[in-house]
Amino acid sequence: MPHVVNVHEAKTQLSRLLAQVEAGEDVVIARRGEPVARLVACKPTGKRHPDVLKGRIVIPDSFFDPLPEEELAAGEGS
Structure with a gap:
C-alpha cells in the first residue's frame, strides 16, 4: 500500500519523501484526498x-x- 500524503505535507517534507522513495517505498501525493501524482x-x-x-x-x-x-523569410512566417 502506498504512503499517501497531501500537497502541503509533500511541499514541507519533500526531502523525507524522496528518501522514502529511494528506499523503495511508494509515495502518492493527494489533493483533497484524491491521488494526483506518484x-x-x-x-x-x-x-x-x-x-x-x-x-x-x-x-x-x-x-x-x-x-x-x-x-530566412520562410522561417519568419512570411
Whole structure:
C-alpha cells in the first residue's frame, strides 16, 4: 500500500519523501484526498561519455554560411 500524503505535507517534507522513495517505498501525493501524482525512483542512467562521437561527426564549413533569403523569410512566417 502506498504512503499517501497531501500537497502541503509533500511541499514541507519533500526531502523525507524522496528518501522514502529511494528506499523503495511508494509515495502518492493527494489533493483533497484524491491521488494526483506518484513519486517514483529514477533508474540510473549510467556513466556519460562526452567524447564518444569525437571524430565521427564532421560539420562542414558551409554549415555556418548565411541562409538564403527565401529560407530566412520562410522561417519568419512570411
